[in-house]
Amino acid sequence: MDKLILSVATTGSRTSREQTPHVPITPEEIADQAIACYAEGAAIVHIHVRDDNGVVTCDPARYARVAEIVRERGCPIIVNMSTGGNAGLMSDEDRMAPVRLSPEIASFDAGSINFGDGVFVNSPSFLNTLAERMDEFGVKPEIECFDTGMIENAKRLIDRGLLKPPFWFQFVLGVRGGAPASASQLVHMVNQLPPESHWSVCAIGRAQLPMNMLAIAMGGHARTGLEDNIYYSYRVLAEGNAPLVARVARIAHEADRELATPDEVRELLGIERR
Numbered sequence: 001m002d003k004l005i006l007s008v009a010t011t012g013s014r015t016s017r018e019q020t021p022h023v024p025i026t027p028e029e030i031a032d033q034a035i036a037c038y039a040e041g042a043a044i045v046h047i048h049v050r051d052d053n054g055v056v057t058c059d060p061a062r063y064a065r066v067a068e069i070v071r072e073r074g075c076p077i078i079v080n081m082s083t084g085g086n087a088g089l090m091s092d093e094d095r096m097a098p099v100r101l102s103p104e105i106a107s108f109d110a111g112s113i114n115f116g117d118g119v120f121v122n123s124p125s126f127l128n129t130l131a132e133r134m135d136e137f138g139v140k141p142e143i144e145c146f147d148t149g150m151i152e153n154a155k156r157l158i159d160r161g162l163l164k165p166p167f168w169f170q171f172v173l174g175v176r177g178g179a180p181a182s183a184s185q186l187v188h189m190v191n192q193l194p195p196e197s198h199w200s201v202c203a204i205g206r207a208q209l210p211m212n213m214l215a216i217a218m219g220g221h222a223r224t225g226l227e228d229n230i231y232y233s234y235r236v237l238a239e240g241n242a243p244l245v246a247r248v249a250r251i252a253h254e255a256d257r258e259l260a261t262p263d264e265v266r267e268l269l270g271i272e273r274r
């Protein structure tokens, strides 16, 4: 098995201070927690940024600020910038803004789904343009799949040369409107992957930890963090992202899966260090 790539999604587009006082909102807070998570074993930090009111934005200056603080403080963690935006409320062009910063990784949501009470639209034309833009700026797409059909969407883009190997898939399970967070669903999705793929899984709420444990056992990779789940255990809030990372790292250690360093992830995924 490859070494375990542990990602942390610190903030998300929706997790609010009303839900948990521990979610990092400002660029400084996000960078602080990213650095703390690196210390606990995370190799990739997946970030969304917020405006002064805590509302999600794709403001490149805010994304750049997070990356800048992380680098200034000597932390080698890979920064993965979201292109998710705010479903339905932002233009495609706004959502793609962080790609121009040439992050090492950016998210690539490989299709449209109902998402909670809303609709998360990722049209074919948006995906074509996003794939081209990422290629132009040397960004590795994290191909987020919320359901099995999105793997097929990705394969079509692969066939047309718009996505290039090695492929980095993130299965996002348990979203209301997407595929369930179950072992059989995960196995099914893994079985649909094209050659030269690496995969990771994250899951919403209480499914987060069991899905991370399955990934450890199956040879996949794992994402944790407050974007997907704010609890450490039943009714107990996680006191930031680092405790969630530390727990997955401990379990991986017990299972004899070493953690990949950021440079080892760059090597495996073919990412050039910025």
Ligand code: ZN
Binding pocket: 009, 012, 013, 046, 047, 048, 082, 084, 107, 227
């Ligand atoms: Zn995200």
